[in-house]
Amino acid sequence: MMFYSTRNHALRAPLEQAVLEGLAGDGGLFLPETITPFSLDEVKQISRGTFQEIGAAVAGRLLSGSLEAETIRDMAIRAFPFDAVLVPLSEDLAVHELFHGPTLAFKDFGARFLAQLVGHFAARADRTITVLVATSGDTGGAVAAGFYRTPGVRVALLYPQGRVSPLQEKQLTSFGENIHAFEVRGSFDDCQALVKKAFSDIELRSRLTLTSANSINIARLVPQSFYYFSAYGKLGCPSGVSFAVPSGNFGNITAGILAKRLGLPVTQLIAGTNRNDTVPRYLESGSYQPAESMLTISNAMDVGNPSNIERLDTLHGGSIDELRRSISSVRFDDEETKVLMRELHETYGYLAEPHTAIAYGAARLLDRKGKDVPRVFLSTAHPIKFSEVIQETLHLSVPIPAELADLLKRDKLAQRIDPRYETFREALISLP
Ligand SMILES: *Cc1c(COP(=O)(O)O)cnc(C)c1O
Numbered sequence: 001m002m003f004y005s006t007r008n009h010a011l012r013a014p015l016e017q018a019v020l021e022g023l024a025g026d027g028g029l030f031l032p033e034t035i036t037p038f039s040l041d042e043v044k045q046i047s048r049g050t051f052q053e054i055g056a057a058v059a060g061r062l063l064s065g066s067l068e069a070e071t072i073r074d075m076a077i078r079a080f081p082f083d084a085v086l087v088p089l090s091e092d093l094a095v096h097e098l099f100h101g102p103t104l105a106f107k108d109f110g111a112r113f114l115a116q117l118v119g120h121f122a123a124r125a126d127r128t129i130t131v132l133v134a135t136s137g138d139t140g141g142a143v144a145a146g147f148y149r150t151p152g153v154r155v156a157l158l159y160p161q162g163r164v165s166p167l168q169e170k171q172l173t174s175f176g177e178n179i180h181a182f183e184v185r186g187s188f189d190d191c192q193a194l195v196k197k198a199f200s201d202i203e204l205r206s207r208l209t210l211t212s213a214n215s216i217n218i219a220r221l222v223p224q225s226f227y228y229f230s231a232y233g234k235l236g237c238p239s240g241v242s243f244a245v246p247s248g249n250f251g252n253i254t255a256g257i258l259a260k261r262l263g264l265p266v267t268q269l270i271a272g273t274n275r276n277d278t279v280p281r282y283l284e285s286g287s288y289q290p291a292e293s294m295l296t297i298s299n300a301m302d303v304g305n306p307s308n309i310e311r312l313d314t315l316h317g318g319s320i321d322e323l324r325r326s327i328s329s330v331r332f333d334d335e336e337t338k339v340l341m342r343e344l345h346e347t348y349g350y351l352a353e354p355h356t357a358i359a360y361g362a363a364r365l366l367d368r369k370g371k372d373v374p375r376v377f378l379s380t381a382h383p384i385k386f387s388e389v390i391q392e393t394l395h396l397s398v399p400i401p402a403e404l405a406d407l408l409k410r411d412k413l414a415q416r417i418d419p420r421y422e423t424f425r426e427a428l429i430s431l432p
Pocket of ligand 1: 106246247249253
């Protein structure tokens with residue numbers, strides 16, 4: 001399989017280059033060159049498998065020819081020792097919980113599969129690969145957990161001092177070994193600037209093999225298509241299934257489109273956003289107008305210029321009408337989100353954090369066709385991660401899951417640095 005750039009179909013890269021470089025040379029995003037659909041019988045058979053089996057089959061198709069089937073299977077087994085959990089709420093409505101990974105967030109799916117691929121490329125070439133990540137919270141934790149103890153790979157994580165939650169900080173700093181946390185006396189933008197500078201430092205790059213674990217990496221997109229199949233299988237392979245997806249950078253819903261192109265009988269797809277409604281506005285007006293991002297209570301979706309819009313456009317031949325036939329999108333502000341959280345709790349006894357509540361709000365707008373075409377909304381974070389909003393909205397406190405209780409007891413291991421490039425560069429060079 002080759003991967004092509006969304007900006008130029010003729011610019012192609014093999015898997016290793018697409019994964020290690022992240023972005024195409026022309027600034028575009030990578031997509032698999034061919035997506036050969038499974039037959040419906042194959043889809044049903046695959047979807048009834050374990051999550052690891054689904055991963056092996058779906059990645060086997062999307063990465064075919066790039067890696068041995070056996071290698072892909074081993075990666076799926078190592079990456080996913082956990083499953084997504086489907087919780088039925090009514091005859092035709094269910095929530096698919098994607099937060100049962102080690103950091104209790106759906107970013108675990110992408111980060112762990114990426115770690116497997118990068119680890120494979122490091123081993124194959126017998127070299128050390130250094131992953132650089134600037135994080136404002138969740139992504140960094142998933143990356144740290146995903147790459148922890150991956151041979152041949154070390155991770156440098158930069159986060160802004162005092163600007164991540166105590167829980168997030170623990171997730172970034174308590175690993176040690178091949179995970180190196182840098183607590184930067186500055187902002188998230190300072191962290192990003194340091195990472196950017198390192199990537200453009202030719203002398204440094206002659207010494208170290210650098211890669212990013214950026215959310216636009218094709219290796220993070222591929223595994224996100226697995227849980228669409230797994231929801232379908234858990235529902236007993238009905239005649240169709242519709243999904244509502246809480247969206248920020250629109251990677252998650254793009255993976256839903258990949259699943260559909262692979263033959264999954266997806267009836268409708270709807271993306272829910274918060275006030276950062278660039279995509280709903282785009283679908284309505286046909287003109288793409290990115291905006292500054294605004295702070296909301298569903299802050300993992302505070303994105304004013306979603307990077308995957310390029311993939312969405314390219315997958316639909318650049319036609320807004322085709323895109324409109326493929327997905328719809330709706331926005332909810334913070335007050336509406338809180339109403340949705342209350343409604344979920346009062347009607348179904350289901351405790352949801354704000355991103356999940358937005359997905360529920362979007363699911364209510366899907367056509368109701370009964371249990372032959374159930375509606376599934378994706379839950380992207382464990383309620384504990386947004387316990388303050390839940391406390392404020394529902395007047396309930398979320399019990400701390402056992403995994404986190406352990407985490408909170410661990411020591412913080414971080415190197416505190418000023419946002420000066422020379423300091424960071426020295427630190428990188430002297431990493432063990
Ligand atoms: C990242 C994230 C999202 C948004 O996913 P995209 O793929 O960027 O659309 C939604 N919810 C949570 C909790 C997230 O961390």
